[in-house]
Amino acid sequence: MALLSRPADQSRRGVTTWFRSGGLSSIIFALPLVLTFLYFSWGPIVRGLVLSFQKNNLIAAPEWVGWSNFSYVLTDPQLPQATINTLYFALLALIFGFPVPLFLAVFISELRKTGWIYNVLSYLPAVVPPVVAILLWKFFYDPGSSGLFNTVLGWFGLGPFAWLNSSNLAMPAIVLEATWAGAGATAIIYLAALTGVRTDLYEAAELDGAGIWRRVWHVTIPQIRGIILIMLLLQLIGTFQVFTEPFLFTGGGPDNATTTILLLIYRYAFINGDFGAATALSVLLALVLCVLSVVYHFLTRRWSTT
Amino acid sequence: MTSLPITEQVAGTGEEVTPAGQRKRRTVEAEERGIISTADRQRPLVRYGLPTIQVLLFIGVVVAGVGPLLWLFKSGVSTSQDILQGPLSLWPSGIQWENIPNAWNQVQIGSYLGNTAIIAIGSLVTTLFVCTTGAFVLSVLRPKWGPVITGLVLATLFLPGVISLVPLYLTILKMPVFGWNLQNTFWAVWLPQAAGAFNILVMKRYFDSIPRELIEAARIDGASNLRLFTALILPMSKPILGVVSLLTVIGSWKDYLWPLLVLPDPKMQPISVALPRVADTTEISLQMSAMFLAVLVPVVLFLIFQKQFLRGVGMSGGIKE
Numbered sequence: 001m002a003l004l005s006r007p008a009d010q011s012r013r014g015v016t017t018w019f020r021s022g023g024l025s026s027i028i029f030a031l032p033l034v035l036t037f038l039y040f041s042w043g044p045i046v047r048g049l050v051l052s053f054q055k056n057n058l059i060a061a062p063e064w065v066g067w068s069n070f071s072y073v074l075t076d077p078q079l080p081q082a083t084i085n086t087l088y089f090a091l092l093a094l095i096f097g098f099p100v101p102l103f104l105a106v107f108i109s110e111l112r113k114t115g116w117i118y119n120v121l122s123y124l125p126a127v128v129p130p131v132v133a134i135l136l137w138k139f140f141y142d143p144g145s146s147g148l149f150n151t152v153l154g155w156f157g158l159g160p161f162a163w164l165n166s167s168n169l170a171m172p173a174i175v176l177e178a179t180w181a182g183a184g185a186t187a188i189i190y191l192a193a194l195t196g197v198r199t200d201l202y203e204a205a206e207l208d209g210a211g212i213w214r215r216v217w218h219v220t221i222p223q224i225r226g227i228i229l230i231m232l233l234l235q236l237i238g239t240f241q242v243f244t245e246p247f248l249f250t251g252g253g254p255d256n257a258t259t260t261i262l263l264l265i266y267r268y269a270f271i272n273g274d275f276g277a278a279t280a281l282s283v284l285l286a287l288v289l290c291v292l293s294v295v296y297h298f299l300t301r302r303w304s305t306t
Numbered sequence: 307m308t309s310l311p312i313t314e315q316v317a318g319t320g321e322e323v324t325p326a327g328q329r330k331r332r333t334v335e336a337e338e339r340g341i342i343s344t345a346d347r348q349r350p351l352v353r354y355g356l357p358t359i360q361v362l363l364f365i366g367v368v369v370a371g372v373g374p375l376l377w378l379f380k381s382g383v384s385t386s387q388d389i390l391q392g393p394l395s396l397w398p399s400g401i402q403w404e405n406i407p408n409a410w411n412q413v414q415i416g417s418y419l420g421n422t423a424i425i426a427i428g429s430l431v432t433t434l435f436v437c438t439t440g441a442f443v444l445s446v447l448r449p450k451w452g453p454v455i456t457g458l459v460l461a462t463l464f465l466p467g468v469i470s471l472v473p474l475y476l477t478i479l480k481m482p483v484f485g486w487n488l489q490n491t492f493w494a495v496w497l498p499q500a501a502g503a504f505n506i507l508v509m510k511r512y513f514d515s516i517p518r519e520l521i522e523a524a525r526i527d528g529a530s531n532l533r534l535f536t537a538l539i540l541p542m543s544k545p546i547l548g549v550v551s552l553l554t555v556i557g558s559w560k561d562y563l564w565p566l567l568v569l570p571d572p573k574m575q576p577i578s579v580a581l582p583r584v585a586d587t588t589e590i591s592l593q594m595s596a597m598f599l600a601v602l603v604p605v606v607l608f609l610i611f612q613k614q615f616l617r618g619v620g621m622s623g624g625i626k627e
Contacts, residue, residue, distance in 0.1 A: 023449065025447070025530075025531040025532070026443055026447045026449040026531075027449075029439045029440075029442055029443045029447065029531070029535070030439070030440065030443040030449075030455065031439075032435060032436045032439050032440065032500075033436055033437075033439065033440030033443070033455070033459075033506065034455065036432075036436050036497060036500045036501045037458070037459065037462070037501050039477060039481065039482070039497070039501075040474060040477065040497055040498040040500070040501040041462050041470070041501040041503070042458065042462070043473075043477060043482065044469075044470035044473035044474040044477055045462065045465060045469055045470050045473075047470075047473035047476070047477070048469050048470055048472065048473040051472065051473055051476075056476075058476075058479070104363075104367075106341070107359070107363060109340070110340050110341055110342055111360070117364075118363070118364070118367055120609075120612060121367045121368060121371035121372060122367050122370070122371055123371075123608075124371040124372065124375065124605065124608070125370065125371060125374070127604050127605055127608045128374075128375070128601050128604070128605070129559060129560055129577070129578050129600060129601070129604065130560055130562065130578070131562055131577075131578040131579075131581055131582060132578075132581065132597050132600050132601050133374075135581060135582060135585060135593075135597060136374055136378060136597060139393075139590075140374075142393075146390065146391055146392070146393065147393070148377075148393040148394065151393060151394055152394070180370060184371070199340065202340070202341055202343070203343075206343055206345075206346075212341060212342055212346060212352070215341050216341055219341075220341060237466065240466075241466060241467065241468050243563055244562045244563060247563075248562075248582055262468060265468065265471070265472070266563075269471075269472045269475070270567065275472055275476065278472045279469075279472045279473065282468045282469050282471060282472060283469060285466070285468050285469075286465060286466050286468055286469035289466040289468070290464055290465065290466070293463075293464050293465075293466065294464060297463075297464065
C-alpha cells in the first residue's frame with residue numbers, strides 16, 4: 001500500500017510545489033504571447049511552407065501538387081523581368097540612397113550649434129505617411145510640360161520628361177522618391193554611430209599631416225564601418241521586398257518596367273487567386289532574404305560585442 | 307505585420323538618434339575636437355568653403371524637407387485649374403479656404419483619420435499587452451520551457467515578412483480552430499501587429515537589466531507574480547514602454563499593404579488606404595487638401611514632441627547595445 005501510494009503522493013506534492021512556485025501563473029502570463037505567435041507568426045510560416053506545395057484558390061479543397069507551384073513560378077516569363085527590376089531597384093537605391101545620408105550625417109556632426117535644425121528638417125520627409133508622399137510625388141512627376149518637375153527643369157531648358165510613363169525613367173523616379181523619404185532616417189542612424197567615434201584619433205591624424213578628407217576617409221569611415229555594413233544589409237532586405245512604391249506609382253508599368261517580385265506575389269495571390277503560386281514565390285524570396293538576415297544577425301552580434 | 311517587419315522595425319529603432327543628453331555631451335566634445343580642427347578653420351578654403359557648403363546644404367534640406375509640405379499646403383487651398391496649369395505660381399485665382407472643410411466633409415477625411423487612430427491605438431494596446439506579459443515570463447518568471455519560446459520568437463526575426471503575407475491573409479479569412487473571419491474587423495490589424503518578435507526581445511532585454519535583488523525583495527515581501535508585474539516591473543519600464551509605443555504607432559500609421567488586404571470595407575479603412583482609392587474620383591484640389599490634412603497630424607505631432615520623439619527613439623539605441 002505504502003509503496004503504491006507514494007508515487008501518487010509525490011506527484012501530487014510535485015503539482016502543488018509547481019503551483020506554489022508560480023508554474024501556473026507562468027503559463028497564464030505566457031498565453032497571450034504563445035497564442036498570438038501561434039496564430040499570426042509561427043502558424044502562418046508553417047502554413048506558408050505547406051501552401052507552396054498545394055493548389056489552393058479558396059474555392060475548391062486544397063490538394064497536394066508537389067513541386068508544380070515552384071516550377072510554374074520559376075518558368076513564368078514575368079519572373080526574370082521582375083527579378084531584374086527588383087535588383088535594379090536595389091542597385092539604384094544603393095547608388096542614390098547610400099552616399100547622401102552618410103554625407104549628411106558626417107556634415108551635421110561637424111556643425112556645433114545648428115546641427116539639430118538639419119536633423120529635424122531632413123527627418124521631416126520620414127514623418128509624412130508613405131502613401132501621401134507617393135501620391136504627392138506622382139503629381140510632381142506629371143509628364144506634361146506644366147508638371148512640377150518639368151516646369152523646374154524647363155527653366156534650365158531641359159525636358160519635358162515622361163517620368164513614370166517612360167520605361168527607362170520610371171524606376172529611377174521611384175527610387176528618387178524612396179531616397180527622399182528614407183535619407184533623413186538613415187542619416188540619423190549614422191549620426192548616432194558618429195557620436196561613438198574617438199575624436200582623439202583626429203588629433204593624431206592631423207599631427208600626421210592628414211587633410212580633412214583623408215581624416216574622414218581614414219578615421220571616421222572605418223570607425224562606423226560596422227553600422228554602414230548593417231545599414232547596407234537592412235536596405236537590401238527592405239528593397240527586395242519593395243511593394244508600396246511601385247504599386248502606387250505605376251502599378252508595375254509601363255511595360256512591366258517596375259514590376260517587382262512582391263508585386264508579382266500580390267498579382268498571383270490577390271488578382272489571380274492562385275495562393276499556391278504566390279506562397280511558392282514568397283518562399284523562394286524568403287530563402288534569399290534569410291541568408292541576408294542571418295549575415296545581418298551575426299554582424300550585429302559581432303559588432304555589438306566589440 | 308508589415309510587408310517588411312524586420313527592416314522597418316530595426317530601422318525604426320535604428321533612429322537611435324542622439325538622445326538629448328547624449329547630444330549635449332557630444333557637442334561639448336565636438337567643441338574640443340571634431341574632424342575639422344581650429345587650425346583648419348583658419349585656412350581660407352575652410353573658412354569660406356565650409357559656410358558655403360553649409361548654406362547650400364541648408365537650402366537643399368529646406369527644399370527637400372519643407373518644400374513639398376509647403377507646396378501641399380499651397381495646393382490644398384488652390385483651385386484645381388491653378389494646380390494643374392501653374393504648379394509653382396501662388397494662387398492666381400485667389401486662396402480657396404473652403405477646400406479644407408470641403409475635403410473634410412466630401413472626402414470624409416475625418417472618419418478615415420479616426421480609423422487610422424483606432425488602428426494605431428488598438429495595435430498599441432495589443433502589442434504592449436503581449437510583449438510585456440511575454441517578456442515578463444521569459445525574463446522574470448523564467449520557467450523551464452522559457453528558452454524554447456525565446457528561441458522560437460528569435461527565429462521569426464530571421465524570416466522576412468514576405469513568407470507569411472499570404473498565409474497570414476488566409477488565417478484572417480478563417481481562423482484555424484475557431485473558424486472566425488476577421489476580415490473587415492479591426493482585430494485583423496491589431497492582432498498580427500502584436501506578434502512582433504522585435505518588441506518582445508527588446509522588452510525582454512530591458513526586463514533582464516532590472517536588478518534581480520529588487521525582484522527577490524518583492525518576492526520576500528510576499529508579492530504575487532501579478533503584483534510583481536504591475537507594481538514593480540511595469541513602473542520601472544516606462545522608458546522602454548514609451549519606445550515600443552512610439553515605434554508601434556509610427557509603424558501602424560505608415561502601414562499600407564496589410565490594411566488594404568484585410569479592410570476592404572471603405573468605412574473601416576485608414577487614411578493611407580483610403581487616399582489612393584478616392585484619388586481617382588476626387589477633383590485634384592480636394593485631393594490636395596485631403597492629403598494636406600493627412601500630413602498635418604503626424605508633422606505637427608513630430609514638431610511638438612520632437613525632443614521626446616528623438617529621446618524616446620534614441621533610448622532604444624542604448625538598449626540594443
